[in-house]
Every structure is written in structure tokens, then in C-alpha cells.
Amino acid sequence: MEELAEFTENAHEGASFNFDRDSFSRLWYATPFMYTRDADPLEESNWTVISNDLLKTHPEGVETHSFGHWGFGWYERLYVRADDALAIRSVQSWADSLASYGVANDEHLSEVEWNQNHPSEKECYSSDPDCRCDFMTHSCGDEFRAAVDTGNLHIVDEEWYCDFCSEWNPITNTQHRYMNTVAARAEIQAECAALEAAGQLAFAI
Known part of the structure; x- marks a missing residue:
């Protein structure tokens, strides 16, 4: 919990807020899970898998918020209530999992990679020379x-x-x-x- 509190202090550098930052930060901890405008497949997949899981498991203890940013353009971040011990434990579990392996769900990552590399059946941006797409x-x-x-x-x-x-x-x-x-x-x-x-x-x- 102390790590999340410390992380929250510096998590919003460069972000634009449309609400009271101080009062928000006292109630909600920022998590390291975020999704930027130009996310690569790994970032997009991890964000989708983790945010869906935590929002479903802790609907009252987890929220996502979007911010404008001078560098990212915009980004979304996952937040956990500072007084919800179970939600914080789940956030820590996902953080430990990513620190150990880096991929939240291999199957979902493959699907996201395919979709990003093949925006249509007539396009292929895959680096795999043996790609079996229609193109x-x-x-x-x-x-x-x-x-x-x-x-x-x-x-x-x-x-x-x-x-x-x-x-x-x-x-x-x-x-x-x-x-x-x-x-x-x-x-x-x-x-x-x-x-x-x-x-x-x-x-x-």
C-alpha cells in the first residue's frame, strides 16, 4: 500500500486534470496499469485483460480515468480505492505477475497482434514472412x-x-x-x- 501511495505522487506528471487532483489522490491510488494513445500490442493486451478483470472483480474498488498529456496525447490509467484492501491485493497480484512474465494473457496478445497487423484482409504489416493471412x-x-x-x-x-x-x-x-x-x-x-x-x-x- 505504501508503494502505491508513493507511486501516485509522481504518476500524474504531465497530465491535465479536470477535477481536484489532491482530493482524488487521497481516495484513489494510481496503479502502474495504463493505456496510451499509441499503445503497442503488448500494452493494449495487458491493459484490456487486467482492467477487465479488476473492474469485474472489484466494481466498487477500481476505476479507470482518461487524461490529456503533453507527451502521450492522452492516456487511461487504472485506479484502486485506498481503503479497499481486497482490490489493492488484486492489483498487487497482477503487478507481481507482470514483473515475473510480462504478458497478462498469451492468447489475447496473439489476437491483438493479429488485429493490429491486419486491419483488413487486404493488409499485412506482420514481420513474420510465413504469415498465413489472406494477403x-x-x-x-x-x-x-x-x-x-x-x-x-x-x-x-x-x-x-x-x-x-x-x-x-x-x-x-x-x-x-x-x-x-x-x-x-x-x-x-x-x-x-x-x-x-x-x-x-x-x-x-
């Missing part, structure tokens, strides 16, 4: 075949448009052959369907 595993060839199969191929001047890449690509000889094969198959199927409907064919190819 890294995308194949224009697969997109072409899917477009042909579904009849959604857009062609202009011997170039086709890849919806995933948002780019025009020249049609290769192999792709021309695939288009011809699909067209021939569709023609045969249409003829067979017509014969079957007329009762002249007992099966469909």
Missing part, C-alpha cells in the same frame, strides 16, 4: 479461376480485374485455355439439360 496467401490464379467459375470475370482489352488486389492483369495463355474449357463444359451441360428436359436424355453429364 500473404492470396493467389491471383485462384481468384481468376473462381471468377471464371462464378461468371464474375471482368475483362477489358485482354486484361482481367482481380477484386482482391484491385489490379488489372494480362490474361495468360493458360488462363485462356481455362476459360475455353469452362465455356465448353457449360455449353455441353446446357445441351444435356435441354435434351433431358425434352425426355431425350436419361442422364446429365
Whole structure:
């Protein structure tokens, strides 16, 4: 408890308050758990996991507050009531846990890292060269075949448009052959369907 009281004295350097700082600091201790505007995945994950746990476990003994800051832009910090021994004990438990390992929840951290590295299916900012996201595993060839199969191929001047890449690509000889094969198959199927409907064919190819 003495450590939190001492920590609180210097925790608000550079922060802008819209309430009475002294009276607030007498009732609430600042904790080392904070979330800044430009948080990296580890900071964001630890903040989310720890703040959710403490706010759920001690709804009356823990609060979060946001502040403007000349350096961070803004930040949020977790506070614990100075007279709530159980909440303080939980805060200390999380502090000890982070001091020992540094990650509040590995699974949640992985999820946050993935989301930050992949703001959309067409973006990848991961440093992993073997990332298995849609962007890294995308194949224009697969997109072409899917477009042909579904009849959604857009062609202009011997170039086709890849919806995933948002780019025009020249049609290769192999792709021309695939288009011809699909067209021939569709023609045969249409003829067979017509014969079957007329009762002249007992099966469909």
C-alpha cells in the first residue's frame, strides 16, 4: 500500500486534470496499469485483460480515468480505492505477475497482434514472412479461376480485374485455355439439360 501511495505522487506528471487532483489522490491510488494513445500490442493486451478483470472483480474498488498529456496525447490509467484492501491485493497480484512474465494473457496478445497487423484482409504489416493471412496467401490464379467459375470475370482489352488486389492483369495463355474449357463444359451441360428436359436424355453429364 505504501508503494502505491508513493507511486501516485509522481504518476500524474504531465497530465491535465479536470477535477481536484489532491482530493482524488487521497481516495484513489494510481496503479502502474495504463493505456496510451499509441499503445503497442503488448500494452493494449495487458491493459484490456487486467482492467477487465479488476473492474469485474472489484466494481466498487477500481476505476479507470482518461487524461490529456503533453507527451502521450492522452492516456487511461487504472485506479484502486485506498481503503479497499481486497482490490489493492488484486492489483498487487497482477503487478507481481507482470514483473515475473510480462504478458497478462498469451492468447489475447496473439489476437491483438493479429488485429493490429491486419486491419483488413487486404493488409499485412506482420514481420513474420510465413504469415498465413489472406494477403500473404492470396493467389491471383485462384481468384481468376473462381471468377471464371462464378461468371464474375471482368475483362477489358485482354486484361482481367482481380477484386482482391484491385489490379488489372494480362490474361495468360493458360488462363485462356481455362476459360475455353469452362465455356465448353457449360455449353455441353446446357445441351444435356435441354435434351433431358425434352425426355431425350436419361442422364446429365
